[in-house]
Amino acid sequence: MSLGLRDLRSESLLPGTSACPGCPENMAMRMVGMSLGKDVVMVVVAGCSSVIQGIGPKNAYGYPVLNIAFAAGPAAASGMWRAFKQRNKNVTVVVWAGDGGTADIGFASLSGAAERNEDFIYLCVDNEAYMNSGGQRSGSTPHGAVTSTTPEGKKENKKELLFIMLDHNVPYLATASVGYPHDLIDKLRVAKEIQGFRYVQVLTPDPYGWLFDPSKTAEVGKLAVQTCYWPLIEVIDRKVKISNESLHCLKKETRRPLKDFLSVQGRYKKLSEKDYQELENYVDDLWERIISML
Amino acid sequence: MMKVISGNEAVALAVKLARVGVVGIYPITPQTTIIEELAEMKARGEISTDVVRVESEHSAMGVTLGAAVSGVRAFTATSSQGLLYMHEMIWWAAGSRAPIVMVVATRAVGAPWNIWNENTDFMSERDSGWIMSFASSPQEALDLTIQAFRISEDPRVFTPMMVGMDGFILSHTKTNVYIPSQEEVDQFIPPRRQPYVIDPETKESMGNIFQPYHYMKLRQSIHDAINESKEVITEVGREYEKLNPLTDYKTLNVSYKLEDADFAVVTMGAWSLDAMEAVDRLRDRGVNVGLYRVRYVRPWAEEEIIQNLGDKKAILVFDRATSLGRAGPLYLEMKATLDNPMKGVIAGLGGVSMGKKDFYEVISRFVEESKEGRLKGVEWYYPREVKEVELGTPRSSI
Numbered sequence: 293m294s295l296g297l298r299d300l301r302s303e304s305l306l307p308g309t310s311a312c313p314g315c316p317e318n319m320a321m322r323m324v325g326m327s328l329g330k331d332v333v334m335v336v337v338a339g340c341s342s343v344i345q346g347i348g349p350k351n352a353y354g355y356p357v358l359n360i361a362f363a364a365g366p367a368a369a370s371g372m373w374r375a376f377k378q379r380n381k382n383v384t385v386v387v388w389a390g391d392g393g394t395a396d397i398g399f400a401s402l403s404g405a406a407e408r409n410e411d412f413i414y415l416c417v418d419n420e421a422y423m424n425s426g427g428q429r430s431g432s433t434p435h436g437a438v439t440s441t442t443p444e445g446k447k448e449n450k451k452e453l454l455f456i457m458l459d460h461n462v463p464y465l466a467t468a469s470v471g472y473p474h475d476l477i478d479k480l481r482v483a484k485e486i487q488g489f490r491y492v493q494v495l496t497p498d499p500y501g502w503l504f505d506p507s508k509t510a511e512v513g514k515l516a517v518q519t520c521y522w523p524l525i526e527v528i529d530r531k532v533k534i535s536n537e538s539l540h541c542l543k544k545e546t547r548r549p550l551k552d553f554l555s556v557q558g559r560y561k562k563l564s565e566k567d568y569q570e571l572e573n574y575v576d577d578l579w580e581r582i583i584s585m586l
Numbered sequence: 587m588m589k590v591i592s593g594n595e596a597v598a599l600a601v602k603l604a605r606v607g608v609v610g611i612y613p614i615t616p617q618t619t620i621i622e623e624l625a626e627m628k629a630r631g632e633i634s635t636d637v638v639r640v641e642s643e644h645s646a647m648g649v650t651l652g653a654a655v656s657g658v659r660a661f662t663a664t665s666s667q668g669l670l671y672m673h674e675m676i677w678w679a680a681g682s683r684a685p686i687v688m689v690v691a692t693r694a695v696g697a698p699w700n701i702w703n704e705n706t707d708f709m710s711e712r713d714s715g716w717i718m719s720f721a722s723s724p725q726e727a728l729d730l731t732i733q734a735f736r737i738s739e740d741p742r743v744f745t746p747m748m749v750g751m752d753g754f755i756l757s758h759t760k761t762n763v764y765i766p767s768q769e770e771v772d773q774f775i776p777p778r779r780q781p782y783v784i785d786p787e788t789k790e791s792m793g794n795i796f797q798p799y800h801y802m803k804l805r806q807s808i809h810d811a812i813n814e815s816k817e818v819i820t821e822v823g824r825e826y827e828k829l830n831p832l833t834d835y836k837t838l839n840v841s842y843k844l845e846d847a848d849f850a851v852v853t854m855g856a857w858s859l860d861a862m863e864a865v866d867r868l869r870d871r872g873v874n875v876g877l878y879r880v881r882y883v884r885p886w887a888e889e890e891i892i893q894n895l896g897d898k899k900a901i902l903v904f905d906r907a908t909s910l911g912r913a914g915p916l917y918l919e920m921k922a923t924l925d926n927p928m929k930g931v932i933a934g935l936g937g938v939s940m941g942k943k944d945f946y947e948v949i950s951r952f953v954e955e956s957k958e959g960r961l962k963g964v965e966w967y968y969p970r971e972v973k974e975v976e977l978g979t980p981r982s983s984i
Contacts, residue, residue, distance in 0.1 A: 348794045353791065358652070364645065364678070368651055370648070371638070371648065372656045374636045375608055383786055400642055
């Protein structure tokens, strides 16, 4: 794609939101607006994005939003697109949920909607913890990360939503990072043209939870991809395609050292050598599985 | 048209006649046959309704709410544990002022497991901001469900509405039901009306964070709408006479032999008919007693109740539900409405059967007690065969 980001208009955000400085979700929201155009309705489940839109009855999002209880996003979206279909309206329904809403409390609803192949885009903004309530661990928090409920560092690995959703045989699945906006925008544009359940998981590094300077959000999002901690892939009809930005991860020797990603974040300050090894293994396993699917 | 059908079949028919757009379904006993019937109708091509088979009751209300706020008529049904699992979404629907209709086939709530009838599940939702009616026959289940679409979609109301009916006793019992024609229902229920439609054209957004003072005003608006719905309910009830001239819906609640009565019995739901038979027998024996059947829990028909029961010497309230550690919810509501001497009886929980003999026994004892001026507050009543059942409870085993 030859367009620069400045050439792309975003319909999704109005000037002035309640987001924190350096907020990756605001970045992702803008990219959604750059990709999906006008006829979009959003379902926002409990999380930072319920707050970022500001205080009602006004709203800083350019799209109509149904804010809904934590576990109900995919169910509500199922009802919505079916209603639009009955009314002969061509509307793209997007569920916007964090990793807690996706991996934990909302998982049954997500899995049910995916199994029924409901016709909407499910967007998981993965900042790897419950950031809206002060940074508690979620099922998506990686091993070793310090959160407000794992002050000693999380003992378990990140729940692999990518593979779990792959096993639901959804028509479209992709991962992206706010560090690579073009990649995300391209993927959302592809997703928009596909019918059925579309799952997109975006890594959204959070300056306040991951403990880095708010000016570095995009940079940390890039480092996650460069060190192969976060793969950029796309799966259409079970065919796996690796984005250019992640191609170097196919071979272990061309990967950037993982510590380049970990060392810029305060949440890994207490990482022991063993924890570090665990995370390296995690990345190796991740890529082994992806390669096995090629 | 008259047809012998069960309460659950009557509800499914009402949903069909109301031309519902989206139904979110999840099975739970004893509601199951409602959604099975709807699925059958869909398979036979009798309805254009989108029947969504979801993975939980929480999602059933999620789907229903999503469809309702996006501009189509939506319905779901549940029971017991399912209703409680859905509890969060019931509040979300009320707060969204989304016209939705739900039928609750009532059932006891565990633990321990019990699939039989009790109204505690239904009554535990009375703070959530829904209009709540309760049927006493499959006929009323059908009629109230049809009326619910009209009432909840009235611009003076715009509040979801649930219709309760006694699980198994009504849900699975077949009786003669008068069914209005499709044309009649089409004329009775106007095209879908709702306060907001989420749509790229309208750009409405719902449910984000509100300031405390806005939030409180919104809560009051729901409270006011439910209170003001009394007028709409009676208006809709009067008009429903065109569809079913056999049942009277001109008032919220129903009086039986009350006008000249000194003593009044208050009931709700299916067992009201057994209680009415007991009242008849007592009347034959010269006891001056009448019955008042609660058909609407929300709105609470305060004026109607005072008008009908205000002058009674004593009132006996039957509850098939509990607020454990306190009393039956109907009794508490009546206590808050009337100053008359009053007694509450909790009975029939978890499927314990109450026949007209039991009602006769309790009512005659109540009349004697009130004549002697020794009305007890709240009593747990067990029929003879249950009185003999022994049960080791944690306290008694120590």
